[in-house]
Amino acid sequence: xxxxxxxxxxxxxxxxxxxxxxxxxxxxxxxxxxxxLLAVLLNGIDMSVLLQELVEISRELSRLxxxxxTDKVGEVFFVSAIxxxxxxxxxxxxxxxxxxxxxxxxxxxxxxVMFWRSLPVSDGMxxxxxxxxGAVVIPVIFFGAAxxxxxxxxxxxxxxxxxxxxxxxxxxxxxxASADIISGIGYIWLSxxxxxxxxxxxxxxxxxxxVYANKAPFLWAVLPIVALxxxxxxxVHYLNISQPFFGHxxxxxxxxxxxxxxxxxxxxxxxxxxxxxxxxxxxxYRTVLVSTGLLFAAYWFRVNKSES
Amino acid sequence: MSSxxxxxxxxxxxxxxxxxxxxxxxxxxxxxxGLVGPxxxxxxxxxxxxxxxxxFDGDISVLGxxxxxDRVKMLNEVAYxxxxxxxxxxxxxxxxxxxxxxxxPNFDIEKAEEFLAKTNIANNDKVKALSKGMVAQLHLALIxxxxxxxxILDEPTLGLDILTRRQFYSHLLxxxxxxxxxxxxxxxxxxxxxxxxxxxxxxxxGKIVLAQSTDDIKERFNLVxxxxxxxxxxxxxxxxxxxxxxxxxxxxxxxQDKETLQGLGKVTVPSLADVFVGIMxxxxx
Numbered sequence: 001x002x003x004x005x006x007x008x009x010x011x012x013x014x015x016x017x018x019x020x021x022x023x024x025x026x027x028x029x030x031x032x033x034x035x036x037l038l039a040v041l042l043n044g045i046d047m048s049v050l051l052q053e054l055v056e057i058s059r060e061l062s063r064l065x066x067x068x069x070t071d072k073v074g075e076v077f078f079v080s081a082i083x084x085x086x087x088x089x090x091x092x093x094x095x096x097x098x099x100x101x102x103x104x105x106x107x108x109x110x111x112x113v114m115f116w117r118s119l120p121v122s123d124g125m126x127x128x129x130x131x132x133x134g135a136v137v138i139p140v141i142f143f144g145a146a147x148x149x150x151x152x153x154x155x156x157x158x159x160x161x162x163x164x165x166x167x168x169x170x171x172x173x174x175x176x177a178s179a180d181i182i183s184g185i186g187y188i189w190l191s192x193x194x195x196x197x198x199x200x201x202x203x204x205x206x207x208x209x210x211v212y213a214n215k216a217p218f219l220w221a222v223l224p225i226v227a228l229x230x231x232x233x234x235x236v237h238y239l240n241i242s243q244p245f246f247g248h249x250x251x252x253x254x255x256x257x258x259x260x261x262x263x264x265x266x267x268x269x270x271x272x273x274x275x276x277x278x279x280x281x282x283x284x285y286r287t288v289l290v291s292t293g294l295l296f297a298a299y300w301f302r303v304n305k306s307e308s
Numbered sequence: 309m310s311s312x313x314x315x316x317x318x319x320x321x322x323x324x325x326x327x328x329x330x331x332x333x334x335x336x337x338x339x340x341x342g343l344v345g346p347x348x349x350x351x352x353x354x355x356x357x358x359x360x361x362x363x364f365d366g367d368i369s370v371l372g373x374x375x376x377x378d379r380v381k382m383l384n385e386v387a388y389x390x391x392x393x394x395x396x397x398x399x400x401x402x403x404x405x406x407x408x409x410x411x412x413p414n415f416d417i418e419k420a421e422e423f424l425a426k427t428n429i430a431n432n433d434k435v436k437a438l439s440k441g442m443v444a445q446l447h448l449a450l451i452x453x454x455x456x457x458x459x460i461l462d463e464p465t466l467g468l469d470i471l472t473r474r475q476f477y478s479h480l481l482x483x484x485x486x487x488x489x490x491x492x493x494x495x496x497x498x499x500x501x502x503x504x505x506x507x508x509x510x511x512x513x514g515k516i517v518l519a520q521s522t523d524d525i526k527e528r529f530n531l532v533x534x535x536x537x538x539x540x541x542x543x544x545x546x547x548x549x550x551x552x553x554x555x556x557x558x559x560x561x562x563x564q565d566k567e568t569l570q571g572l573g574k575v576t577v578p579s580l581a582d583v584f585v586g587i588m589x590x591x592x593x
Contacts, residue, residue, distance in 0.1 A: 004410055004411075005410065005411050007410070008406075008411050009411070011406075011407070012407055015398070015399070015400070015403050016396070016398050018398075110397060111390075112394050112395060112396035112399075114361075114390045114394045115390070115396070117361060118383065118387070118388035119408075119412060120381075120384045120411065120412060120413075121380070121411055122379070122380045304363060
């Protein structure tokens, strides 16, 4: 019964944010598909010239030795995949932040919270489902859209390879074998859960702001942190303390610095696992303590805040 | 009769403001109870405490459950319609039915669809496209399809036209009410639901000032049209309420001998609205 309630509750969240969760990824994918097509059409690029250039590039690529292919192709594919996923991850993150800030606020604003709370679904279950939707389901939707776009591009690449193979006797099939496609996309997908856990304190804080605010939940999410940082900075300055605790805590927890990434990449044989390792390394006792505290506070307000 | 809801010493304060003070109620199967009081009397707070939606002092048992500790179990058998149009605007009718079916063990989707088929509400409609009356009908369809033992209605027809209000209560009786169930309803239009109530509880400034069956109330209270010559004599019997209009004074009496009252003028059975006004104005009379 609990699994059924959980599924129904997540489905309800998807219904509520249906427009945003459907159209944002579709639009983003559309941009990737139609912008190059528009560029070709508007600039009046001759397709035969384009095809000739493609044939030339393919000829050069097919001359690369097998060793060169294995070394480079996988890396090129992974970097391309990252480049394709990055806008989806970035926009998806903005959508996540919006979702968390409004998920408990909107139902109080339109008073539908009275309807939801008159049904046999516990407040704990509601908080858990909203957290799961924001932290996991929304990234899955955006990762899924990016993956589908990637697959579409791979299909186009296969079609191009068939044309090159049949029409020009250029074989690029070896490239597909050495591109390590599944592993490349798999590494990106593997980062989804660790990222969700790493960012749990942020998500929990946004949910707390959402359940607490009577107006302007986004300001409630931002202003207390800014105020705390400013006050701490003043205190640190006047008391000559070596470094601000709170500011340092936030900066240290949320920063994935390029230096760390580079050193991690060197240590790891393959750079594709470096980002994942870095994210996992950031998860520690702070994640558990801060998230638990903030989620409990969000739950408490949901149970005890009077809505009428 | 088995007690479905038992409230004992219920008190609630918001800061220094006391909203409920020592409320005692016992509601049984088969009862349709009207909780009636002026604005700010504590009706909604009382219902919210019964539903576990707010914390409180005192003891409440609903179907043997503590409303705060066993809220989810309790809500399997308790249905609630609040005083505001609270169905979210983005929800589609089909989604509401599907969600209720998934989360509510006692929800009968066929019953809800049967009810909705009698209305102008389509399965694909969104709440934001429905009129206020239609939203109330949809909410009622969702609630009536729950096999609940207790139904709590907090001003359910607020802002609806008279036709929709009448329809609402007639559906309530036809499609929900049985001798095993109990309905608690608060409303300002007491005269409209007077005929369906079995019991009433009048609440004033957080206290229950009268809780009795409607039959007993009709026995206990009398409305007398007193001629101007008889007014001094009638005043001696300490009426709860008196209203003078066009040379005729109407007085409401509590537990007075009927034969004595007949000597003062024409005696009639007061409406619940008369009794309510009389009780609420008791101190000012």
